[in-house]
Amino acid sequence: MSEIQAGEIGTGETLMSVSDVAVDFRARRKTARALDGVSLDWRPGEILGIVGESGCGKSTLARAMLGLQPASEGELTVNGGVVAGKSEQRALRKRVQMIFQDPYQSLNPRQRVSTIVAEPLKVQGIAKEEHDERVRRAMSDVGLDSDRYLDRYPHQLSGGQRQRVAIAAALVLDPEGLICDEPVSMLDASVQAQILKVLVGLREQRGLALIFITHDLSLAWSLCDRISVMYLGRIVEEGSAEDVIERPQHPYTQALVTAIPVPTPGGGGRRELLEGELPDPTAVPSGCRFHPRCPRRFEPCDRVDPELIETGGRGQRAACLLHDPAAVAAAERDGSGSTA
Amino acid sequence: MSALLEVEDLRVTHDGNPIVDGVDLTLAPGEALALAGESGCGKTTTALALMRLLPPTLTQSGVITLRPEGVTDPINIGRRTETGMRLVRWRHISLIFQGAMNSLDPVQKVGKQIAEAIGIHERASSSDIAARIGDLLATVGLTGGVADRYPHELSGGQRQRVMIALALACGPSLVIADEPTTALDVVMQAQVLQLLERLREELGLALILISHDLGVLAETCDRIAVMYAGRIVETGSVDAVFAAPQHPYTKLLLDSLPVIGGDRGVGVAIPGAPPNPGEPPPGCRFRPRCPYSAERCDVDPPLREVRPGQLAACHYAPWERWPEPAAAAGAEVSR
Numbered sequence: 001m002s003e004i005q006a007g008e009i010g011t012g013e014t015l016m017s018v019s020d021v022a023v024d025f026r027a028r029r030k031t032a033r034a035l036d037g038v039s040l041d042w043r044p045g046e047i048l049g050i051v052g053e054s055g056c057g058k059s060t061l062a063r064a065m066l067g068l069q070p071a072s073e074g075e076l077t078v079n080g081g082v083v084a085g086k087s088e089q090r091a092l093r094k095r096v097q098m099i100f101q102d103p104y105q106s107l108n109p110r111q112r113v114s115t116i117v118a119e120p121l122k123v124q125g126i127a128k129e130e131h132d133e134r135v136r137r138a139m140s141d142v143g144l145d146s147d148r149y150l151d152r153y154p155h156q157l158s159g160g161q162r163q164r165v166a167i168a169a170a171l172v173l174d175p176e177g178l179i180c181d182e183p184v185s186m187l188d189a190s191v192q193a194q195i196l197k198v199l200v201g202l203r204e205q206r207g208l209a210l211i212f213i214t215h216d217l218s219l220a221w222s223l224c225d226r227i228s229v230m231y232l233g234r235i236v237e238e239g240s241a242e243d244v245i246e247r248p249q250h251p252y253t254q255a256l257v258t259a260i261p262v263p264t265p266g267g268g269g270r271r272e273l274l275e276g277e278l279p280d281p282t283a284v285p286s287g288c289r290f291h292p293r294c295p296r297r298f299e300p301c302d303r304v305d306p307e308l309i310e311t312g313g314r315g316q317r318a319a320c321l322l323h324d325p326a327a328v329a330a331a332e333r334d335g336s337g338s339t340a
Numbered sequence: 341m342s343a344l345l346e347v348e349d350l351r352v353t354h355d356g357n358p359i360v361d362g363v364d365l366t367l368a369p370g371e372a373l374a375l376a377g378e379s380g381c382g383k384t385t386t387a388l389a390l391m392r393l394l395p396p397t398l399t400q401s402g403v404i405t406l407r408p409e410g411v412t413d414p415i416n417i418g419r420r421t422e423t424g425m426r427l428v429r430w431r432h433i434s435l436i437f438q439g440a441m442n443s444l445d446p447v448q449k450v451g452k453q454i455a456e457a458i459g460i461h462e463r464a465s466s467s468d469i470a471a472r473i474g475d476l477l478a479t480v481g482l483t484g485g486v487a488d489r490y491p492h493e494l495s496g497g498q499r500q501r502v503m504i505a506l507a508l509a510c511g512p513s514l515v516i517a518d519e520p521t522t523a524l525d526v527v528m529q530a531q532v533l534q535l536l537e538r539l540r541e542e543l544g545l546a547l548i549l550i551s552h553d554l555g556v557l558a559e560t561c562d563r564i565a566v567m568y569a570g571r572i573v574e575t576g577s578v579d580a581v582f583a584a585p586q587h588p589y590t591k592l593l594l595d596s597l598p599v600i601g602g603d604r605g606v607g608v609a610i611p612g613a614p615p616n617p618g619e620p621p622p623g624c625r626f627r628p629r630c631p632y633s634a635e636r637c638d639v640d641p642p643l644r645e646v647r648p649g650q651l652a653a654c655h656y657a658p659w660e661r662w663p664e665p666a667a668a669a670g671a672e673v674s675r
Contacts, residue, residue, distance in 0.1 A: 053525040158613045188378035189552060190610035190629075193596040197606050215525050218555075222598030222605060245600055259530035261555030263597050264582060273534060274527045277495050 014041040014079075015177050015209050016065065016096060021074030023060050032281040034060040036233040037074070044176060045207040047200075049224035049241060051217055051256070055278050056230040058213045062179045065211075066098055094124055097170035101182035103162035107154040113139075114150040117169045124173060138168040141205075142198050160191035167198060177209040178202070185216065196223065217260050221245040229253045232281060232289045235308065239316030249311040249318040251296045288321065296322060299331045342407055344369045344546050345390075345514060350402035352385050352394065357618030359385050359398065361570040364643075369409065369513065372540060372547040374557035374578065376593075377567035380617045383550045384438070386567070387516045390548075391435050392417060392425045408432045408513040431461045434507035436500075438519040443503060444491040450502050451487030457509045476505040479542075480535060497528035504535065508543070515539075516548040521556060533560050554597060558582055566590045569615050569625040572643060576650030586652035586659055588632045624654070632656065632663065 023035040034057045042048050050058045063069035065076065067089040076083040076092075083092055097120075100106045107116055117135045126134070139146045142164040154162055163183065170178055180199065184192040200223060202208040214220050220227050220241065227244040229237040229252065237250040248254045255274040276293050279285055285292050291301040300321055308317040309324055321327040345367040352360040360382040367373050375383050389400045404417035406428070415428055429435075437443045445453055454473050458464065464472070474484045480501040491499055500520060507515050517536065521529035537560060539545055551557050557564060558578055565575040566589065574587035585591040589610075596607040612629040615621055621628050623638040630637070636655040646657040 053527060160613060188614070189554070189593055189596050190378060191613060193607045193609035194611075197609055200606050217526065218598040218600055221600050222607070241604070256526055257600075259526045260600065261529070261533070261553065261559050263555040263558050263594065263599060273530050277497060277528070 013043065014077075015044045015046075016042045016079075017077045018042075018061070018065060019075050019077070021061075021064055021071045021076070023057075023064055023069055024072045027282075030282040033284065034233055034281060035064060035071075036284075038230075038233070038235055039074075040228055040235065040238070042177065042209060042211060045203060045209050046226065047203060047210045047212060047224045049212045049214065049220035049227040050230060051214055051220050051227060052230035053215060053256075053278055055232075055281070057233040058230050059181055060233075061230070062098060062181050062211065062213055065179060066096060067092060090124075094173050095175050096177040096179065097173065097175040098179040098181065099163070099166045099170050099183055102186055103159055103166050104154075104186070106166055107162055109154050111153070112150065113152050113154075113157075113165050116154075116165060117150075117172055120169060120173050126173075134172050135168075138172040141171055141202065142168045143194075144168065158191075159187050160194055163187065163195050164198065167195075171202070171208075175208070177211070179211040179213070181213045182215070183212070184219075185214070217245060217256055229256070232278060232284060234289065234319065236290065236320070237316075237318045238308070239312070240314065243312060243314060243316045247312070247316075249316060249323065250290075250320045251294050251322075252290050253318075255293075255295070288319070298322075298328075299334060300327050343367060344371070344407055346403070346405045347390070348403040350386065350389055350400065350404065352382070352389050352398050352400045354398050354618055358570055358620070359618050360389065360400075361620070363402075363567075363570075363572055365565065365572075367514070367546050367548065370540065370544045370546055371563065372549060372561040374561035374564040375548060375550045375567060376552065376554060376557055376564055378552055378614050380614055381567040382570040382617065383567055384518055385617075387435060387518050387548065387550055390417065390516060391429055391433060392420065392422075393429075393435070406432060406514070426460070430457055430507070430512065431510045432512050433514045433516065434510075434512045436503050436507050436515065436517040436520050438522060444499060446491055448490070449487065450489055450491065450494070454487070454502075454506055454509055457506050461510045472509070476509060477502075479508065479539070480505045481531075496524055497531060500524065500528075500532055501535070504532075504539075508539070508545075511543075512545070514546045514548070516550070518550045519552070520549070522551070522553070529556070536560060554582075554593060566593070569620040570617070571620075571625065571653065572651075573626065573654070574650075574652045575643070576647075580647070580650050584647075586646050586650055586657040587626075587654050588630045589626045590652075591659075591662060592631075 018038055018040050021035055021038050022033060025032045025034055038061060050061060052058050060069055064071050067083060078092055083089060114135060117138055118131045121131050121134060136146045144164050184195050199210060203210060212220060212224055224241040227241045228235045231252050237244055237253045244253060245257055248257050259273060274293055287302040287304050288306050291297045304321060306319045306321045308319045311318050311323050343366045347363060347365040350360055350363040351358060363386055377383050388394045390404060394400055402418060406415040406417055451473050454476060455469050458469055458472060473487050477484055477486055482498060482501050521532050524532060540547055549557060549560055561578050564578050564581050565572045568589050574581060574590045581590060585594055592608060592610045598607055610629055624641050627633045627637045641653045641655045643651050643653040646652045
């Protein structure tokens with residue numbers, strides 16, 4: 001496997017692959033497995049959504065993908081090259097950048113916009129003569145007038161403008177991928193669409209691949225090509241955005257979709273809601289980790305840990321024994337049926 | 341039936357700048373009113389004014405009348421003294437704050453906090469209070485054991501339920517919930533909204549629900565008031581307003597939301613940003629961001645009935661058909 005060369009252009013099938021990655025957090029004598037055997041492929045120019053409740057591991061996954069969070073198992077490959085050491089991580093960050101939820105906390109309040117946006121160039125040792133031009137280009141990419149905003153401090157900007165500055169700083173290295181962790185959840189509805197337009201425009205204009213980490217399923221549905229649904233450190237369903245949200249196959253995804261508030265009067269109506277809360281990650285339930293909350297659990301679910309199973313033939317997969325014909329047949333034979 | 345709550349010409353100023361600028365509201369017993377709008381539009385300030393909980397730097401005026409069932413004389417909230425308000429708050433109107441995590445006392449057990457709230461309004465034996473706490477926790481779907489826990493031992497959803505139990509402790513007829521689900525995940529949010537709905541049915545509570553999330557409001561409320569820059573710009577039944585909004589701001593807010601099953605892709609962005617609180621632009625306040633604005637918009641439009649039961653503050657309402665917006669959409673963001 002070749003090492004990643006700085007500045008090398010992605011030609012592989014995937015921009016980045018995550019294979020069987022596990023992340024553990026240790027607290028006193030307990031270990032919480034925040035990610036457990038997560039694999040995914042992120043293709044060039046693709047918008048990939050990662051959805052789930054808080055605590056499901058979606059932000060940990062993003063941090064692990066950037067090498068900000070050491071993985072205890074598994075590996076990360078970028079364009080066919082394994083990310084093993086510090087130098088590869090540095091090269092990785094030229095290609096994949098990240099923006100965060102809170103534009104009020106992610107910008108240094110004592111730096112001017114010009115310094116903030118140029119910072120990654122400095123870190124990567126790009127020649128100083130290039131800085132001004134690249135900063136201005138990044139600013140114009142996010143729809144901010146350089147002459148007007150470069151000399152300002154973050155507190156002189158609105159929330160939407162700050163998030164644009166954060167995106168400009170992420171773009172200044174011309175990355176191929178941008179991981180966005182809840183990029184608009186702190187912004188007002190009218191400003192959200194402005195930021196999303198900028199991000200989707202970058203995909204259209206320069207083929208930037210995006211990962212959208214969000215708990216907002218409507219948003220993920222409207223923007224993403226593919227969606228992965230996480231539950232307690234695992235991907236439990238994946239597929240095209242339409243398939244996953246409009247025809248969810250995992251009971252957990254079905255429950256999430258049912259819970260979305262609908263902006264049409266009477267659209268929600270009475271519905272069955274998931275009970276309880278995400279379990280403690282230091283005490284993951286046996287078998288399928290969703291079984292204690294699952295309305296459709298049946299006999300084997302508390303002992304058999306399901307893998308992702310192909311469900312529709314179009315690449316949609318769900319980690320649920322309901323899609324395992326052998327498990328369903330065995331349960332019917334035993335006459336146990338559904339306990340719900 | 342006479343209104344439970346009537347608000348006339350509510351104004352809140354900060355150094356003479358209008359934060360809330362002439363808001364009228366009425367609420368029938370048991371009714372749920374949605375208060376929508378972006379941050380800084382005056383929603384929370386309105387809620388705090390109804391409770392007379394504004395910080396001393398803000399001045400309020402206007403008439404706020406509350407007529408709880410079983411109380412003979414209407415309560416004139418606007419003219420009550422602080423001592424007088426203490427008898428009204430929690431007993432007749434309660435407020436569920438945004439971010440339940442921060443509004444519970446971290447060093448007191450949950451049960452004790454509820455007991456204190458009850459103790460302010462009535463004398464009851466400790467065994468009565470304990471039974472009431474058990475009932476209240478059950479009402480909001482928590483086990484009695486939660487009474488012996490500290491807030492940090494509870495999840496976000498559980499803390500929000502405790503806040504609701506506290507709000508219900510003295511049997512108010514009106515609960516104001518300010519972004520009660522904003523910090524919660526979609527599943528927890530749906531659970532809390534279902535709880536609020538159930539409480540309305542079972543206890544006949546009236547509810548003012550404040551949220552920037554139109555989906556949440558559409559599901560929970562009967563009527564809606566949309567605020568922009570300190571004013572109500574549109575109000576009517578939730579069904580009417582969502583089906584055919586009559587103010588450009590409401591229309592654009594609705595257009596910016598993705599609706600599963602509809603068109604995918606980024607919704608329509610509203611150009612620009614809301615004005616700073618207390619610094620509304622002259623004329624129609626929405627004019628600088630409005631893609632439909634025209635010459636009459638330099639005159640401040642009054643809120644008037646434009647369709648039966650639906651009011652909008654727009655000179656050009658009612659809108660039979662929305663024209664293609666001019667090039668305004670996507671304009672440079674500036675304030």
